[in-house]
Amino acid sequence: xxxxxxSQLIFGTVEMWWMIYALEGILTLAVTIFMFCCPESPTFLVxxxxxxxxxxxxxxxxxxxEAEAKxxxxxxxxxxxxxxEKPLGLFEILTDKTWLCGFLVGVGIMAGAIxxxxxxxxxxxxxxxxxxxxxxxxxxxxxxxxxxxAVVGALISSRLIENVxxxxxxxxxxxxxxxxxxxxxxxxxxxxxxxxxxxxxxxxVSCCIFNLLFAAGPxxxxxxxxxxxxxxxxxxxxxxxxNIAMNGLRSLLLIVWFPLxxxxxxxxxxxxxxxxxxxxxxxxxxxYQPETTGKTPEEAKEAMKHLPRxxxxxxxxxxxxxxxxxxx
Numbered sequence: 077x078x079x080x081x082x083s084q085l086i087f088g089t090v091e092m093w094w095m096i097y098a099l100e101g102i103l104t105l106a107v108t109i110f111m112f113c114c115p116e117s118p119t120f121l122v123x124x125x126x127x128x129x130x131x132x133x134x135x136x137x138x139x140x141x142e143a144e145a146k147x148x149x150x151x152x153x154x155x156x157x158x159x160x161e162k163p164l165g166l167f168e169i170l171t172d173k174t175w176l177c178g179f180l181v182g183v184g185i186m187a188g189a190i191x192x193x194x195x196x197x198x199x200x201x202x203x204x205x206x207x208x209x210x211x212x213x214x215x216x217x218x219x220x221x222x223x224x225x226a227v228v229g230a231l232i233s234s235r236l237i238e239n240v241x242x243x244x245x246x247x248x249x250x251x252x253x254x255x256x257x258x259x260x261x262x263x264x265x266x267x268x269x270x271x272x273x274x275x276x277x278x279x280x281v282s283c284c285i286f287n288l289l290f291a292a293g294p295x296x297x298x299x300x301x302x303x304x305x306x307x308x309x310x311x312x313x314x315x316x317x318x319n320i321a322m323n324g325l326r327s328l329l330l331i332v333w334f335p336l337x338x339x340x341x342x343x344x345x346x347x348x349x350x351x352x353x354x355x356x357x358x359x360x361x362x363x364y365q366p367e368t369t370g371k372t373p374e375e376a377k378e379a380m381k382h383l384p385r386x387x388x389x390x391x392x393x394x395x396x397x398x399x400x401x402x403x404x
Contacts (some may be wrong), residue, residue, distance in 0.1 A: 114136075115129070115132060115133040115136050115137075116129070116133060117133065118130045118131075118133040118134045118137065118149070118152060119152055119308065119311070121133055122149070122152045122153055123163075123308070127149070130149060130152070131145050131146070131149055134148050134149055134152075162309065163309050163310075163311075163312050163313070164309055164310045164312075164313045165313060166313050166316060166317065168313070169310055169313040169314065169317070172310065174307065174310075175305075175306040175307055175310040175314075175373075175377075177305075177364070177377070177380065178302070178305030178306045178310075178314075178373065178376065178377060178380070179302070179305070179306055179310060179313075179314050179317070181302070181305055181360065181364045181365055182301060182302020182303070182305050182306070182314055182318060183302065183314070183317050183318055183321050184357070184360050184364075185246065185294070185297070185298050185301060185302065185357065185360065185361065185365065186298045186299075186302065186318045186321045186322055187321050187325055188250065188294065188298075188353055188354070188356065188357030188360065189290070189294035189295065189297075189298035189357075190298075190321065190322050190325045190326050190329070191325055191329060191349075191350070191353040192250070192253050192257070192290065192294065192350055192353050192354050192357065193253070193257055193260075193286065193346070193349070193350035193353075193354075194286075194287070194290050194295070195326045195329050195330060196329065196330075196333055196346070196349075196350075197222070197283055197286055197287065198223075198226075198287075199330060200333070201215075201218070201219045201222055201283060202215050202216065202219050204264070204279065204283075204342070205218050205219065205276060205279060205280060207264075207342060208263065208264060208267045208275060208276035208279050209267055209271070209272075209273040209275070209276040210273070210276045210277075210280075214276075218277075218280040218283075221280065221284055222280070222283045222284050222287050223287070225284040225285075225287040225288045225291070226287040226288070226290070226291045226295075227291070228288060228291070229287060229288040229289065229290065229291025229292040229295070230291045230292075230295070230296065232292055233291060233292045233293070233295070233296045234296075236292055236293075237296065237297065237369075238369070241367050241369050242297060242301055242304075242365070242367060242368050242369055243361060243365050243366060243367040243368075244367075245292075245293050245297065246293055246294060246297055246301075246357075246361040246365060247358060247361050247362055248293070249289045249290070249292060249293025249294055250293070250294065250354050250357045250358040250361060251354075251358050252285075252289045253286060253289055253290065253294070253354045254351055254354035254355050254358065256282055256285050256286045256289065257286070257346065257347065257350045257351045257354060258347065258351060259278070259282045260279060260282045260283065260286070260346060261343045261344070261346045261347035261351070262343075263275050263276075263278040263279045263282060264279060264342050264343040264346065265343035265344075266278075267279075268341070268342075268343060294357075298318075298322075299318075301365070301368065302314050302315070302318050303315060304368040304371070304373065304376060305366075305368065305373060305376055305377070305380075306373055307373045307374070308373075329349075333345070333349075336348075336349065362383075362384065363383060363384055363385060363386060364380065364383065365383075366379035366380045366382075366383060367379065
C-alpha cells in the first residue's frame with residue numbers, strides 16, 4: 077500500500093525506479109522462504125496414503141488438537157482423497173460428464189472476477205484519477221485509500237462468506253460491481269464533458285466501493301468455490317484451469333486496455349469492457365452456482381439441479397419420506 081503513494085512521489089524517478097522492484101523482490105523472497113516451512117496440503121498427502129503427515133498438516137492448518145484432527149482427516153478420506161481414484165488430466169476434465177458443469181462454473185466465476193474491472197482499477201487507478209482532474213498528490217492519496225478498502229473487504233470477507241453464504245454473496249457483490257462500474261463510467265464521462273474537478277472525487281469513492289465489494293465477495297470466493305463444485309479427482313485440473321484463466325485473462329485485459337481506451341475513450345471503454353462481464357457473472361451465479369457451504373461436491377451437484385433455469389422449470393426438491401413428515 078505504501079508504494080501506492082511512494083512509487084509516484086519518491087521512487088518514480090529515473091534514478092530510484094529500481095527500488096520498487098527491489099522491495100517487491102524482497103517481499104516475494106520472504107513469502108517463498110516461508111512456504112518451505114509450511115507442510116504439504118493434507119488432501120494431497122491423503123491421496124498418497126501418507127496419513128501421519130496428513131494428520132500433522134491438518135493440525136497445522138486448522139490449528140486444532142490431534143483428537144479434533146481425526147474426524148477432519150476421516151472426512152477427507154471419505155470425500156475421495158484416499159480412494160485411489162486417478163486424478164483427471166487437464167483435457168480429460170473437459171470430457172468428464174460427472175464434474176464438467178461444476179468445473180465450467182468455477183472457471184466462469186474466476187473469469188468474471190478477473191474481467192469485472194479489478195485488474196484495471198488496481199493497475200491504472202493513479203492514471204484514471206489523474207485523467208479526472210486530480211493532481212499527482214491527490215491521485216496518489218486516492219489510490220492509497222482505494223488499496224486500503226481492499227484490505228477492509230478482505231478482513232470482513234471470511235465472516236460474510238460463512239454467515240451470508242457463497243451463492244448470495246456472489247450474486248449481491250457481482251450486482252453491486254455492475255452498478256459501481258456504471259457509476260465510474262458515468263463520473264468519467266461527466267468530467268470529460270464538464271471538467272468539474274469535484275467529479276473526480278466521485279471516481280475515488282466509486283473505486284473504493286468497488287474494491288470493498290470485490291475483496292468481500294468474488295476476490296476470495298473465485299479462488300476456492302470451483303473446488304467445492306468438483307470431486308477430489310477433478311480438483312487439480314480445475315484449479316490449474318482456474319489459474320490459467322486468471323493469469324491469461326488478466327494479461328489479455330491489460331494488453332487491450334490502452335488500445336481500446338484510445339479508440340473509444342476511457343468512459344465508454346470502461347463500461348463496454350466491465351459492465352457486461354458483471355451482468356453475465358451475476359446471471360451465471362444465479363442460474364448455475366449452488367450454495368456449497370457445508371455440502372460435499374456430490375450434494376452441491378444435486379443442489380445445482382434445483383436452481384432457477386433460463387428455460388423451463390427447475391427440478392422440484394425431493395419430498396421427505398412419510399415418517400420424516402410425520403415427525404415434522
